[in-house]
Amino acid sequence: MEAGDAVVWRNRALTLFDRVVVPVAVCDAYGRVVLANPAMAAECGTTPGRLRGRDVLELFRPQRATQVERIVEALRLRRRSRYRVSVCWRAPDGGERYGELTADPVSDSVEETPALLVMLRVEDERPAAPPVPAPAPVTPVEGRVLALLASGATTARAARELGLTTDGVNYHLRRLSARWGAANRTELVARAYAAGVLSPGVWPPEAP
Structure with a gap:
């Protein structure tokens, strides 16, 4: 493929990326945002350009640290599985929102340190806490x-x-x-x- 064709395809890919209605971002191996679409930026109340360089785990706070540790270990071992992290974040209106980040390690070669393709699934409301069982009666x-x-x-x-x-x-x-x-x-x-x-x-x- 010639250089001119590569530029055309890259521009087409970026256009499609921007039009995806699901919040999506590409992060480096350290979790810093490299590229974000408008839907992802809207969840943070900003623009895609202002998300660049931000730590995705500061924007979206993990609910369970063990989920993040699994991703770190996967990147270290260059695994290509899909990982999910339950998160919450501050919405543009000031309220608290909840959802799930799906992280897919991606790279062009086996030797290359993978980047992360991150998608956000937004939940309508905070997940209900499991009911607390009533204590058994005492004698x-x-x-x-x-x-x-x-x-x-x-x-x-x-x-x-x-x-x-x-x-x-x-x-x-x-x-x-x-x-x-x-x-x-x-x-x-x-x-x-x-x-x-x-x-x-x-x-x-x-x-x-």
């Missing part, structure tokens, strides 16, 4: 153990007041910790108040 004995724990009682004192052995008290605490995913006794008490197992504003603590 009367468990409620009393939690109330004594909240009052600062030691395992030995709780055992005396409940007529249990210390091993019995620890058994109930282990079951509660496993059921609620609590790391320690302080978290157990906090979860008990949050779940309504202990009555707020009442001293000494008591289960309703």
